[in-house]
Amino acid sequence: MGTSDTRDTSRTREPDPRRDETPRERFDRELVEMLQGLRVIVAGVQFLFAFLLTLPFSNGFKRVGHTGQWVFYLSLITAACASICLMAPAAQHRMLFRSGRKDLLVNRSNRYGIAGTLALTVSMASAVAVAAKGFFSSGLAAGTAAGFVLIAGWAWFVQPMVTRRRIYAAREADAEEYDAERTEADRRELRREEAERHRIERDRGKRNQSGRDRGDRDAEDEDRDAAGEDGEPPRRDGPPAGRTVID
Numbered sequence: 001m002g003t004s005d006t007r008d009t010s011r012t013r014e015p016d017p018r019r020d021e022t023p024r025e026r027f028d029r030e031l032v033e034m035l036q037g038l039r040v041i042v043a044g045v046q047f048l049f050a051f052l053l054t055l056p057f058s059n060g061f062k063r064v065g066h067t068g069q070w071v072f073y074l075s076l077i078t079a080a081c082a083s084i085c086l087m088a089p090a091a092q093h094r095m096l097f098r099s100g101r102k103d104l105l106v107n108r109s110n111r112y113g114i115a116g117t118l119a120l121t122v123s124m125a126s127a128v129a130v131a132a133k134g135f136f137s138s139g140l141a142a143g144t145a146a147g148f149v150l151i152a153g154w155a156w157f158v159q160p161m162v163t164r165r166r167i168y169a170a171r172e173a174d175a176e177e178y179d180a181e182r183t184e185a186d187r188r189e190l191r192r193e194e195a196e197r198h199r200i201e202r203d204r205g206k207r208n209q210s211g212r213d214r215g216d217r218d219a220e221d222e223d224r225d226a227a228g229e230d231g232e233p234p235r236r237d238g239p240p241a242g243r244t245v246i247d
Contacts, residue, residue: 023103024102027102027103027106028102030106031093031102031105031106031109034089034106034109034110034113035089035090035093035109037113038086038087038089038090038109038113038116041086041113041116041117041120042083042086042087044120045079045082045083045086045116045120045123046083048079048120048123048124048127049076049079049080049083051127052072052075052076052079052123052127053076055072055130056072060134061134063133063134064130064133064134065133067133067138068129068130068133068134071126071129071130071133072126072127072130074122074123074126075122075123075124075125075126075127075129075130076123078119078120078122078123078126079119079120079123079127081115081116081119082116082117082119082120082123083116084116085112085113085115085116085119086112086113086116086117086120088108088109088112088116089105089108089109089112089113092105092108092109093105093109117156117157118157121149121152121153121156124148124152125145125146125148125149125152126145128141128144128145128148129141129142129144129145132144132145
């Protein structure tokens with residue numbers, strides 16, 4: 001939520017290959033989806049906050065005891081913090097209007113949403129404990145609040161984190177498989193190119209050999225043609241074979 005996340009990431013991120021959209025279009029879509037989700041949560045927080053504000057003025061509030069009053073104070077403060085965090089994205093969206101930094105706004109809104117949900121969990125658990133303390137024992141009130149924390153923690157935090165890890169693990173496995181396939185494809189392409197190069201060299205060697213053989217045959221044909229025109233075989237320099245020249 002500080003100033004360390006003010007760098008512009010919209011120019012460096014590549015478009016999502018699973019969607020036909022640019023990074024800026026993706027930020028627009030993510031911001032709209034996030035604001036819609038926060039709008040639903042804010043409505044519940046507002047109802048809870050209004051209930052907590054009126055609770056001290058009820059007749060049976062003194063039955064919660066001194067400890068219950070501190071638990072109520074914790075619930076009230078965390079409800080106020082949750083309201084601030086969950087309404088911060090909409091407020092900052094207005095303040096940063098036409099600034100061209102929706103990437104920054106999306107990152108901040110995500111952090112504010114997580115912080116607000118954590119505060120809401122504490123506030124709701126404390127409110128449940130206060131309400132139960134007014135009619136039941138302290139142990140039952142604490143057990144009820146603990147059960148609520150477990151259910152909310154699993155549904156809001158643990159299960160999404162487990163799913164997120166599985167998704168990332170699957171993506172890494174797919175990336176490794178894709179890299180292995182590309183590596184094998186590159187190897188096949190190299191072998192094919194090498195085989196093609198050997199074939200070209202072999203064909204070039206055959207053509208050269210064929211040219212030399214054709215040149216030898218042409219030379220023999222010329223010798224036979226010359227022998228047929230003169231009526232005798234072509235003369236060769238030097239004495240005939242088998243004779244000795246005497247000076």
